[in-house]
Amino acid sequence: MDGYERRTVRDTVRDEARTVEWAVVGSGVGPLLLAATAEGLVNVVFHADEAVRDRALTRLVERLGGVEPVADASGRLAEPIRMLDAYFAGEPRDVRPALDWSLTSGFNRQVLRELATGVPYGTLVGYGELAARVGQPGAAQAVGAAMGANPLPVVVPCHRVVESDGGLGGFGGGLETKRRLLELEGVLPEPLF
Template identity: 75%
Template sequence: MNANVQVRPDQQDPRQVVWAVVASDIGPLLLAATDDGLVSVGFHATDAVRDKALERLGSRLGAEPLHAPDSPLLAEPIRQLAAYFAGERRDFELPLDWSLISGFNRQVLRELTTVPYGAVVGYGDLAQRVGQPRAAQAVGMAMGANPLPVVVPCHRVVESDGGIGGFGGGLETKRQLLALEGVLPQPLF
């Protein structure tokens, strides 16, 4: 995973934000990118969900998101996600724009990018890995705040007792992603 992010010297400057909705095995995904990289992946990209997400994204980034499914900023994320869902890619090599997340959450999510395809880590284990062994619950909150699910694989974080844990895209989506990676048996349907 490419976690190198170039920070713009003047975050006050308006940024270009482009978006597209792409089909996937887990339903439509809303992808958004800036000149710095992929900034957001959203689940259940129905019109109402999409519109609300874009409004929130534009507000947080200080730019009106532009529908641009053919943008070069989205071409590689779309290609790599399609290859991931086809079982042809295990790691994402994309520039990421981390500007929607900071502090502890950013530290946890960056560490999460080191959890390999087909592996899982417990909330407490991930807290330990970032030097905060008592912060398992805060790790769960960081997973819920992840603006880049699938690419920053919060679906790979599970409960220490073997439970699947929560997931912003829904538990069935989490099961599908874990099954794709061989962690869970493939669904029968």
């Protein structure tokens, strides 16, 4: 996997109402933190070394209502991990595990759901076009903000959203990560200048 040793660390975070299982896995763009509830994958975090992982888990626990960590993983991440392994191995398909949308709402959720279902593997969409698809044609900047707040990058493919002039735009995982994902899918745009 692109020189990264596969390493999985698992723990469980739970309270009476909510359990979140997490794992750090190797990928073609470095270690990813994956977290899932009983509803589905809820969070993906890039560059998940120990410090990033710890900060991300603390934030996740706060955002999901102060749940406490406990040991024992249930295996609910097995399917998302298998799908991501296949994706990074170059199998041309979308990664579509069950998703938990708890970490997003309103306009952002609307945009991210459209992105997840309406922009398949190997295609690109502009910020303005995505805004128009959700009925807000003048909201390209708001779409950019939604991409920056995407709690499920790679799986909800914000890397496929680019500027209308062919520029990459921004990316929470860094532009080099965005380039690598687009290269993997064979759709790295060439800038006009």
